[in-house]
Amino acid sequence: MLTILNTSLIGITAGSIYSLMALALVLVWRSTRVVNFAQAGQAILSTYIGYEVISRTNNYWLALPVALVAGAVIGALVDALLIRSLTKRSANGPLASIAPIIATLGLLGVIRSVVGMIWGGDLRQYKAPVSNIGFTFGHTTIPFSRYNLLIVITTIVVMIVFTVIFQKTSLGLALRAAAFQPETARLAGVKVDRIRTVGWAFAGATGAVAGVLITPQSGLSPNSLDSLLIYGFVAAVIGGLESLIGAAVGGLVLGVGLAFIREYVNSNLEFPSTFVVLLLVLLIKPGGIIAARRGRSA
Amino acid sequence: MSSQRSALLSIEGLSVHFGGLKALSDVHLDLYPNEVVGLIGPNGAGKTTLFNSLCGIVQAQGSLSLNGKRHDWPTTDELVDLGIARTLQGVGLFPDLTVLENVMIGATKFAEGGLIRAALGLDGKKERHLKDRAMTSLERVYAAGIADRRVDSLPYPVTKRIAIARALVSEPKILLLDEPAGGLGSQDIEWMNNLIHNLSATMSVLLVEHHMDVVMSVCDRLYVLNFGEVIASGTVDQVRTDPAVVAAYLGVQANS
Structure with a gap:
């Protein structure tokens, strides 16, 4: 019984961050019909900027808003400088719907390389601003810390x-x-x-928050958010790619589902299971399990 | 209409090509303040194409003047700022949104500036102001009572009124109505006639309409298009008796 509870708690924390990444992808998809693979790059750059703030001031609470604003600015710039003209130039052409998406893939590579050139490839760390040790009840310590609580609350606030x-x-x-x-x-x-462009800025800010929140657990390197991009993408697809609520639910479903697979089936199956879920959703309910009625009301 | 008054909108030598197909050629049109002008002609004559070229949806050649000043053909983005509003043939409302929200979308030109404040909804006064404008606009089409209904729950004739309310909320000087009477029953048509007549007190109206009763009763002047060319223009009476028009259009209607 306790294991079920613990597994759920681990899943909820992971799922919250997946939800944020999913939300960032949904915001861009809704506003421009682009699947933004560069989101991982934008988020990693924003997180490195937050990391710089932390290493200079030792203040996480300053780093979070700075990274958020940086993420918004980066997002707006990507749309205004790249996606907008690309969409217009490729309109009606054979690549109309795919050219901007391919461009985001290219941009992901560019940002990653630039980040690697500036900060190097080593794994960097910063500490969580609050305890990362699980709450203790009597003699039992649960795998849910103050920091996990911060992650969940931040996600809820962003959604609201x-x-x-x-x-x-x-x-x-x-x-x-x-x-x-x-x-x-x-x-x-x-x-x-x-x-x-406002939609892209919102998405950039959301991705930055996800990056800053996950880094105390995952560490920071030019590639450290790649798997988050995949989890976020699958969560967004589960939620139908259209709705904010879908992104939130999709993230939680995926986070909890994967935690149970790791605990009860085999921890090696966690990553492949993500893709099995993606395939199943696309095969059985291609509109997503939380597809909002004709989409985009929330 | 007297040539001393300067035209609000003046089009000369308008031509539109779709590949090798000539959709409009050398079309001229003037619209004076407070008049209702009808654009008629058989299907495919180029009426909607003329609207589309005015709205930056198709690429147009020719000259355009607004208030007597030469102006580039507008882009869709700047229409509302130029005081031009348009309704669409298929109504073009957002089905998932409420009536009030649909109309408020037309008022966004009054919501400029203060992006962050707008994002956080801090500008409560401005938000209320927008809502008030939208409500006033709904009152003009007698739809204030259904402001909170979702558009997809309303009957078609009512949605046509909402579409007009959304166009009115931007306070246009020129209103382009694309088949305002299309799909309406006789009672709603009479209502629409009155509305158009009342609107001309504060703006000029250019309308495309197949319903001849409506055209004859609300329009001050008409332009008749056939195969992309203006074949006649003038007052309703002048056009009604023009032999070219009778042959090309009205005659067909009368016989059918």
């Missing part, structure tokens, strides 16, 4: 913030309109290009 933005503000309304029917939104006066 985005839900409020999308549902309650005129900016959110414009984001939804631009995602639904860009041409109609344009006719109605929505500055669709600008709004899409």
Whole structure:
């Protein structure tokens, strides 16, 4: 019984971070119909910037917002400088829908190399700002620490913030309109290009938060977020690639599912299972298990 | 209409090609303040293409003047800022959103600036202001009572009104209506006639319409398109008796 509880707790923490990465991918997919493989690169660059802040000031609480803003700026720049013109240039061509996606793959490689040139390939570490040791009840220590709690709460806060933005503000309304029917939104006066860049900025900020949160556990290297990209992508697909709630649920389902496979089946099967899940979802319910009704309301 | 008054919108020598196909050739059109002008012609005559070239959706050649000043053909993004609003043939609303949200989308030009504040919803006053504008616009089409309904729960004739409310909320000087009476029953058509007539007190209306009763009763002037060319223009009475028009269009309608 305790093992089931412990396994679930491990899964929830991992799943929270997968949700954040999934959310970052969903925000970009919704606004520009691009699967952003560069998200891992954008997040790693933002995290290194956060790491610089921590190594100079020893202050995690300063590093988190700095990385978040850096992530937003990087995201906005990627869209404004690369994706926007690429989408326009390749429109109607044979590569129309795929060219921007291939470009994000190229960008991932570029950012990784640049990060490697600046910071080197060694694994870097910084400490969690709060205890990483599990809570103890009587004589039992559970695999859930203050830091895990911070991760889960941060994820919940991010989800709430985005839900409020999308549902309650005129900016959110414009984001939804631009995602639904860009041409109609344009006719109605929505500055669709600008709004899409905002979507990329939001995604960049979210990816940065995921990177800064996971690093005390995973360490930091130019490739250290690659597997998170894959987990985030699978979580986003489970959630239907469209909805914020789908990303959250997809991340948790994947996180908990993989924790159980590692605990009860075989720890070597964790990574391959991710792809089995991806294939099963695509084969059985290609719209995702949490596909929002005609998509994009939340 | 008197040539002393300067036209709000003036088009000359408009041509549009789709590959080898000439969709519009050498089209001229003037729209004066507070008039309702109808664009008629058989299917495929180029009416919607003319709207699309005005909206930056198709590439146009020719000259355009707004308020007597030469202007590049607008891009879709700048239409609302130029005081031009358009409704679409297929209504073009967002089905998952409420009536109020749909109309508020048309008001985003009033929400400029303060991106971070907007993102955090801090600018409560501005948000309420947008909502008020949208409600006022809904009142003009007598739909304020259904502001919170989702659009996909409404009957078609009502959605046409919402589409007009969304166009009105940007406070246009020029309103382009694409088949406002299409798909409506006689009662709704009469209602639409009155609305268009009332709107002309504060703006100019250019409309594409197949429904001849509507065209004849609301329009001050007409342009008749056939195979991408203007074959006649003038007041409703002038056009009605123009032999070229009778042959190309009205005659066919009368016989069918």
